[in-house]
Amino acid sequence: MGVIFLTPIVEAKGLTKAFGSHIAVDNLSFTVEEGEVFGLLGPNGAGKTTTIRMLACLIAPSEGAARVSGYNIAENPLDVRQTVGILTENPSLYERLSAQENMDFFAEAYNLSEPKEKISRIKELLEFFDLWERRNDKVATFSKGMKQKLAIARALVHKPPVLFLDEPTAGLDPESAKEVRDLMEMLSRREKHTILLCTHHLEDAEKLCNRVMIINKGKNMVVGTPDELRNRIIGKPTVRINLRKFDPKIVEATKKVSHVQQVEFNESTSNLTIILDDASIGTPEVVKSIVDAGGQILAVYAVRPSLEEVYLKMVKGER
């Protein structure tokens, strides 16, 4: 996404968690920079929630260490918790209480006790999440999507520098999931939170994350920007060009372009698939060569594997 991050706000070194003989998280090391949206991507049971729980000082690592907002998770758990907003796997809301009462409790629990500041922050968040009109209703009467939005609002109430979001769109219908995803995107832009996002929804990671770490069986499989991960499995950038009419002369002309490494063609669809060593320089040159050879171009596509393909390749490869 072209953003430069300078300061690591989450640093994990050799983080390991064993439950008896089962190793849930195995020697994870990573950093999350200030203002970054960092995705922990993996299948169920990969160790995502355990990692977040260790970083939020809910469970202790068996081995390794981590710092969150400069605080050591083993030595300063209360300071770590104060600087972290967490959306847990379940919304964890008090259903007999109203939305306002839930927010009041968590605001004060996170030391936002000054009444004016507290009231204005809660109003701001409930309005942002479109829940202000329902603030006095019991949470039990809310839909799943509304509960999830309220849980995110709760995590934000004390303006935490770091947000841990564990499966924020899990269990939601597609419409609610999109709404929550859009709100998180707006949030990361507007409030500049550092977000550690646990998900197995590739769409969430693709849309929201600056960097992604794919984990499986508690191990770090790969880490990088979504583009880097794609490039890692695709190897070289690929362009697909749809022609009005196929002509062998065009293929020959294309092969002569300096950045072209390989050309494949499909006569029935009039498509050329071209592998380049540098897409940014090679693509315009290829287009020019086709036009010079008398070809008529209908469309040019950059062929990029989805994050899903990267993910499946990594996870299945491990299995």
Add this chain to the structure above:
Amino acid sequence: MRIEKAMLVFRKDWHEIRRNWQVVLPIIVVPLMISVFLPVILGVIPNFATSQGDSSSGFEALIENLPNHVLEQLASMTEMQVMLYVIAVYFFAPFFLIIPLMASSVIASDSFAGEKERKTIEALLATPISDGELFLGKMLVSFIPSMAITVVSFAVYTIVFDVISYGIFNSILLLPTIDWILLIFGLAPTVALASIGLTVMISARVKGFREAQQISVVLLIPVLALVFGQVTGAIVFGPVVILALIGLFGLVDFAVFRAGVKLFNREEILTKLA
């Protein structure tokens, strides 16, 4: 330890509990039975017993063990007055140790186990509220309502017995006595705190509310022993006995609270989710 954080946990839980009639109803009904219905029924017994010519009604053991100065007082009373006096001042005293225990048992069992069952525990444990503040808050939400209901029950009980005895004792009010004041405001809170602390510890360690409640029933046994002891005359709740018990249970409270905070383990609570 920040008391305001413990009070915050108390207020949150109380807001939830007061809207749950399944919890509130037993808290009100049991004390009401002890403070109103039983005194009314037993208050009638002396009249019935004396009219039948049976003055004992099973209280001899208790009367025989009363302190000498009380026995001297009883010597100048009629049979009916003796029985009413013994029932009002001595017989029911230990039952008021059961009221806070029964009233708090449901709430204390629900404290952490209920949050696990309702899947609200993780967000609570993720807050920067310390172990001690959380533990104290959960104790207070059981302690404050149960003591409030105990004091109200005592007030009702006093009025009921004073109304019954006013005519029989020539306008003298039997209650409250110094023993009762010590019992309600000294012994009942210390006994309740010990029981609540242990129940909250159990609640943090089990998966669900029912399990916590079943285990915590065991905690009633020592108090039931006191009740049995008083009714049979083995123990008589005089000021010295009550003060000694207050001291003893005060120490137990301190030890239970220390142990509760020390053994409080967020990881164990989370990994035992229902």
